[in-house]
Amino acid sequence: MGKRTASKRKTPEDIKLDFIRKIHLFETLSSEELREVATYMTLKEYEKGDYLFFEEDAEPGIFILVKGLVKLIKETQDGKTIIVRLVFPGDVFGWIEWGNAPKATYYTAMAVLDSWVVYISNRDFINLAIKYPAVAIKMTCDATANLLNTYEILKSIASGRVEERIAKILLELADRVGIKKNDRIVIRLPLTRQDIAEMTGTTVETAIRIMSRWKKQGFINTERGYIEIIKRRELERLLI
Secondary structure: OHHHHHHHHHOOOHHHHHHOOOOOHHHHHHHHHHHHHHOOOOOEEEEOOOOOEEEOOOHHHHHHEOOEEEEEEOOOOOEEEEEEEEEEEOOEEEOOOOOOOOOOOOOOEEEEEOOOEEEEHHHHHHHHHOOOOHHHHHHHHHHHHHHHHHHHHHHHHHHHHHHHHHHHHHHHHHHHEEEEOOOOOEEEEOHHHHHHHHHHOOOHHHHHHHHHHHHOOOEEEEOOOOEOOOHHHHHHHHHH
């Protein structure tokens, strides 16, 4: 019985192949090509609360989340912590450095849940780009788009009303991972009020006050482990 269980256990190579077959970045590759691309990747596991890297000493490279949840954190000049992005399975994050470009870092990455990622080092990515330029371009475009989105989030935090920022993040989460239940949308994520505050550049007290008011007004319902959007249109009106 024990031998049968062991024989079915997937190797890191099996996990990488099963994963990359399912995402759009590699959809044009044959089985043989997928196996070769997988050799450029390293599967890494992190427990909840582990840091993948820190902003001040991160090495360039590309990460793709296999399972779990990761948050990307930016420290502002005035010492505030901002969550600039939540990373979901299939998402690309990280950056690539070319030639003699100065070293750049953008954020700290932390596992919100037990998480697996595939990692491609800067050097391996360049080698991959030489052999499979179409794949490398797709990955670079994804990573670049996400970096630009990060800067847009930082800009929006510097301006705009807090209610608008919280409504926007709830609607984005609803679109990304929300589960429709009758006329409601349930977001099942282990997000605390501290997380909501850090995602919107406000204080915990302000996030609690606004979300408590929305709960009383019947816009949302919140319990430990999930947020339920009851009146989406009311939140959308705050973005106008």
